[in-house]
Amino acid sequence: MxxxxxxxxxxxxxxxxxxxxxxxxxxxxxxxxxxxxxVLVAAITGFGGGTVRDLLLGRTPVFxxxxxxxxGLCAAVGLAGYFAAHLIESRFRALLWADAAGLALYAVVGxxxxxxxxxxxxxxxxxxxxxxxxxxxxxxxxxxxxxxILRREIYATAAAAGAAGFVALRLGLPALPREAAFAAGIALxxxxxxxxxxxxxxxxxxxxxxxxxxxxAR
Amino acid sequence: MxxxxxxxxxxxxxxxxxxxxxxxxxxxxxxxxxxxxxVLVAAITGFGGGTVRDLLLGRTPVFxxxxxxxxGLCAAVGLAGYFAAHLIESRFRALLWADAAGLALYAVVGxxxxxxxxxxxxxxxxxxxxxxxxxxxxxxxxxxxxxxILRREIYATAAAAGAAGFVALRLGLPALPREAAFAAGIALxxxxxxxxxxxxxxxxxxxxxxxxxxxxAR
Amino acid sequence: MxxxxxxxxxxxxxxxxxxxxxxxxxxxxxxxxxxxxxVLVAAITGFGGGTVRDLLLGRTPVFxxxxxxxxGLCAAVGLAGYFAAHLIESRFRALLWADAAGLALYAVVGxxxxxxxxxxxxxxxxxxxxxxxxxxxxxxxxxxxxxxILRREIYATAAAAGAAGFVALRLGLPALPREAAFAAGIALxxxxxxxxxxxxxxxxxxxxxxxxxxxxAR
Numbered sequence: 001m002x003x004x005x006x007x008x009x010x011x012x013x014x015x016x017x018x019x020x021x022x023x024x025x026x027x028x029x030x031x032x033x034x035x036x037x038x039v040l041v042a043a044i045t046g047f048g049g050g051t052v053r054d055l056l057l058g059r060t061p062v063f064x065x066x067x068x069x070x071x072g073l074c075a076a077v078g079l080a081g082y083f084a085a086h087l088i089e090s091r092f093r094a095l096l097w098a099d100a101a102g103l104a105l106y107a108v109v110g111x112x113x114x115x116x117x118x119x120x121x122x123x124x125x126x127x128x129x130x131x132x133x134x135x136x137x138x139x140x141x142x143x144x145x146x147x148x149i150l151r152r153e154i155y156a157t158a159a160a161a162g163a164a165g166f167v168a169l170r171l172g173l174p175a176l177p178r179e180a181a182f183a184a185g186i187a188l189x190x191x192x193x194x195x196x197x198x199x200x201x202x203x204x205x206x207x208x209x210x211x212x213x214x215x216x217a218r
Numbered sequence: 219m220x221x222x223x224x225x226x227x228x229x230x231x232x233x234x235x236x237x238x239x240x241x242x243x244x245x246x247x248x249x250x251x252x253x254x255x256x257v258l259v260a261a262i263t264g265f266g267g268g269t270v271r272d273l274l275l276g277r278t279p280v281f282x283x284x285x286x287x288x289x290g291l292c293a294a295v296g297l298a299g300y301f302a303a304h305l306i307e308s309r310f311r312a313l314l315w316a317d318a319a320g321l322a323l324y325a326v327v328g329x330x331x332x333x334x335x336x337x338x339x340x341x342x343x344x345x346x347x348x349x350x351x352x353x354x355x356x357x358x359x360x361x362x363x364x365x366x367i368l369r370r371e372i373y374a375t376a377a378a379a380g381a382a383g384f385v386a387l388r389l390g391l392p393a394l395p396r397e398a399a400f401a402a403g404i405a406l407x408x409x410x411x412x413x414x415x416x417x418x419x420x421x422x423x424x425x426x427x428x429x430x431x432x433x434x435a436r
Numbered sequence: 437m438x439x440x441x442x443x444x445x446x447x448x449x450x451x452x453x454x455x456x457x458x459x460x461x462x463x464x465x466x467x468x469x470x471x472x473x474x475v476l477v478a479a480i481t482g483f484g485g486g487t488v489r490d491l492l493l494g495r496t497p498v499f500x501x502x503x504x505x506x507x508g509l510c511a512a513v514g515l516a517g518y519f520a521a522h523l524i525e526s527r528f529r530a531l532l533w534a535d536a537a538g539l540a541l542y543a544v545v546g547x548x549x550x551x552x553x554x555x556x557x558x559x560x561x562x563x564x565x566x567x568x569x570x571x572x573x574x575x576x577x578x579x580x581x582x583x584x585i586l587r588r589e590i591y592a593t594a595a596a597a598g599a600a601g602f603v604a605l606r607l608g609l610p611a612l613p614r615e616a617a618f619a620a621g622i623a624l625x626x627x628x629x630x631x632x633x634x635x636x637x638x639x640x641x642x643x644x645x646x647x648x649x650x651x652x653a654r
Contacts (some may be wrong), residue, residue, distance in 0.1 A: 031586060034639035040569070040585070043562070051492070056269070060494025061553060068558040077450055087301025117279060122286040126261070133258070141359055141577055143586065148256070150249055150361065157254045169450045201250035206300055274487070276496025335497060344479070344590040351476070356616065359577055367476070368467055376470045421470035424518055 008179060009109060012186075013050060013063075014073070015055030016105035018096045020135045021074045025081025026088075026095040029142050035082045043071070044142055049106045049135035053127065057117050088157035096197050099136055099148060101156075104189035107132035107159040108166045108182055121167050128163030129156055132189075154196035154203060162189020226397060229406075230327050231268060231281075232291070236322035238353045239264035239292045241281040243299025244306075245361050260296030261289070262360055267324045267353035270382045271345065275335050314415050317354055318376075320409035325350035325377040326384045326400055339385050346381030347374055350407075372414035372421060378406020388426060444615060445545060448498075448622075449486060450509070452541035456571045457482035457510045461517025462524075462531040463579050470627035471518045477513030479507070480578055481596045485542045485571035489563065493553050511574045532633050533570055535584060536594075540625035543595040544618055557603050564599030565592055568625075577612035590639060598625020 010011040023044030028038040047064050054062045064070050088094045110130030120126060133149055133156055149155050166185025169176055195201055235327060242263030246256040265282050272280045282288050306312045329346030351367055351374055358365040367373050384403025388392055413419055466476040485501050489497045498508050524530045540624030547564030555563060567586055569592055573633050576583040602621025605612055631637060 027643050031627065032641040032643070033642050034587065034593075036591075036596065036639060037586065038642065039566075040592050043566075055273055055491055056278065056280050056283065058276075058494075060492065061555070062492050065492065065555045065559045065563060067551070069554040071562050073560050107239070114283065117281070117283070117600075119283045120286040122289050122353050123283045126289050127283060129258075130261075137360060142573060142583065144582060146362060147360060150251060150255065154252075155254075157252075160254065195544065203254060205250040205252050206303065207248050207250070251577070272492055274496065274498050275503065276494075332501065335501070336503045337497070340503040340507050341501045343506050345501060348479075364576065364580060366470065368473065372470075373472075373594060374476050375470075378472065393584040421472060423470050424465050424474070424521065425468070 004177040008110065008182065011108050012105055012182065014070070014104050016049070016109060017046040018068060018073060018077055020102035020139075021077040022048065022201035023095050023098040023102060023136065024139050025078050026085060026092075026098065027139055027145060028078070029081060029085040030145070031143050034155050035079060038082040039075045041067070041139060042081065042142060043074040045135045046070075046074045046077070047135075048129040048138040049102075049110070049133070052134040053110050053113060056111065056127065069199070096148075097194075100190060100193040100197060102135065102199075103132045103159050103193055104186045105132075106135065107154065107189050108185040111163040111166050111185070112170075112182070115167065115170065119185060121171060124167050125160055126161045128166075129160045132159040132163070139151035154192060154201050157203065158189050158193035162186060162191050165189075178198040223255035226400065227327060227330065230323055230400065232288070234267070234320050234323035234327060235264040235288060236291060236295055237323070238267065238357075239295040240299060241316040241320060242357050243296050244303060244310075244316065245357055245363060246296070247299060247303040248363070249361055253297060256300040257293045257296035259357060260299065261292040263353045263357040264288075264292045265353075266293070266356040267328070267349040267351070269319075270352040271328050271331060274345065274348075275331065279311045280414060297314040305331050314366075315412075318408060318411040318415060320353065321350045321373070321377050321382050321411055322404045323350075324353065325381040326403040326406050329381040329403070330382050330388075330400070333385065333388065340391060342385050343378055343381045345368065348379045350381070371420050372410060375421065376407050376411035376414065377412050380404060383407075385430075440628050443555065444488060445620065448545050448618065450506070452538050452545060453482040453484070453506060454509060454513055455541070456485065456538035456575075457513040459531050459534040459538060459572065462521060462528075463575055463581060464514070465517060465521035467579050468498075470482055471515060473509045474518040477575060477579060478517065479510040479576040480512045481571045481573045482506075482513070483571075484574040485538075485546070485569070486565040488495040488570040489546050489549060489567035492563065493549065498503050507529035515577070525599065532584075533630075536629040536633060537624060538571065538594050539540070539568045539591070539629055540598050541568075542571065542623045543625050544621040547599040547602050547621070548606075551603065551606065556608060558601050561596055564602075565596045568595040568599070590628060592639050593639065594625050594629035594632065597628050598622060601625075 021042035024042040025038050028041040047118050107128040110131035111124045112122040114127040137147050162185045166181055166189040169184055171183040239260035242260040243256050246259040267278050325346040328349035329342045332342035332345040355365050380403045383406040384399050385397040385400055457478035460478040461474050464477040487498050496574045544562040546567035550560035552565040573583050598621045601624040602617050605617040605620055
């Protein structure tokens with residue numbers, strides 16, 4: 001990878017961290033956490049996807065251990081959320097959109113890094129999807145919220161589509177500038193997820209037609 | 219390890235992935251997820267244990283990033299679950315048995331890989347147990363189900379017994395063919411877990427006789 | 437690092453494992469688990485923070501795969517909890533204090549190891565905080581308890597303060613013996629967390645003043 005692409009990847013990573021950190025702060029506001037809790041959940045959400053990606057690929061020490069400016073970014077976003085989240089009219093709606101932006105960014109960044117590491121196209125799409133979704137999963141699991149990914153909306157689908165579009169352009173049209181492939185993949189993922197939020201799109205959920213389900217054994 | 223053993227390990231891994239993926243699809247049916255949710259939960263469950271094992275041992279990039287056929291297997295099992303889970307009379311019972319098969323397979327595979335990495339026998343048994351149980355733990359945590367491992371049944375015990383039996387045979391009877399040790403360990407783990415399911419066996423749960431417990435502070 | 441410091445770090449790690457394992461056993465008693473469940477939750481809690489630390493830094497195989505005595509320690513603490521937790525008058529209070537001791541120990545151990553790995557001071561404080569808190573987070577997530585870290589008390593703050601005090605002493609007063617910096621950092625973290633437990637100290641939680649919150653979409 002050239003230096004320019006590295007810089008571009010760095011900015012995309014930064015953007016993904018910032019919007020996921022903001023989504024973490026919004027969940028922290030729902031949980032009425034203290035300022036430190038805001039910073040911690042912002043950091044877990046902002047760093048979660050990229051950390052899982054780096055661990056799966058063996059890229060250690062993970063990126064944020066060498067990037068104090070990213071630590072500062074997460075802390076600043078977390079504190080901004082603590083002092084300003086009440087100014088937002090609908091925190092759940094803001095969370096959905098911040099999460100959607102992070103999802104689209106990380107799906108493409110994760111797929112690119114997987115491709116660069118020599119992964120198969122299918123695996124790159126899966127890795128992009130997993131890394132795009134794990135920041136939010138960690139955020140929701142730690143905060144004991146029902147993961148956004150399990151709500152009946154097009155979610156992982158959007159991440160997979162963005163990653164797949166990006167991978168298809170990179171491998172199918174190698175003459176296309178990388179920046180264009182990045183932009184197209186991000187736009188595709190964000191458009192699908194955004195349309196799903198605006199119009200309530202969803203894939204048909206599973207419907208039991210026969211069969212006994214779980215006992216409520218808790 | 220010879221090529222034949224590698225192949226055998228590969229098949230056992232494949233079997234563990236398939237049955238754990240099926241257990242993931244069954245939990246996805248309980249959660250009424252969409253097809254993509256089925257595939258994602260199937261993949262998290264199918265790859266979870268092996269991924270934790272590889273991360274703990276430092277074997278990265280993790281195995282499935284170089285094995286698109288495994289990605290396809292998880293996707294196929296997940297989609298099959300979406301279209302066919304309603305045909306199963308008792309999904310909870312099917313989940314228990316698929317989970318039991320995955321548990322027995324992964325306990326032995328995890329222990330073998332730990333031994334090959336030079337781990338102490340005790341640590342190999344523990345690693346086998348942890349890797350056999352973490353796919354299911356991740357499945358249940360992500361889906362916000364009460365982990366099977368916390369239900370009052372013999373569960374981790376069966377994984378530990380299978381792994382311990384396998385390790386004992388490998389180290390105590392080095393003349394025994396490895397395939398026999400594999401088979402014995404898997405059979406032992408599956409027999410104990412299966413008997414616990416059929417007969418409702420359990421170890422005595424902890425009973426408070428004195429002492430104040432948690433406040434319900436939630 | 438000299439051999440003496442390695443030994444000291446080893447003892448601190450051991451202490452952190454033992455008290456976190458005890459906190460795991462106390463949560464297992466709340467969940468009425470069987471003896472194997474006690475051992476498993478004790479091990480997840482005792483090894484969790486150090487395992488996350490090692491994975492983030494790329495120190496694999498993780499430490500406990502080469503340390504069967506630590507496996508034995510966790511098993512012994514878990515079984516002791518199974519047979520003796522009912523003798524403790526207030527298990528929740530005991531859990532708070534065991535967790536506080538683990539928090540203080542691991543914050544400093546994690547920060548030291550991050551410094552030794554060349555991390556930036558800010559990152560070392562964050563890594564100390566994350567590793568001090570992740571054993572407890574894993575314990576609570578696996579057991580489906582509301583994480584202690586989300587209760588409205590000074591928690592991560594204490595870990596961050598202990599780690600920051602330690603890092604400040606190590607870098608600001610290099611002439612100070614390392615043992616003194618360890619002791620000061622541990623004492624600072626434990627004093628803050630302990631005072632918060634005794635006096636009910638907390639940082640002001642976030643209060644919504646405007647804005648619609650989440651729908652209860654579960």
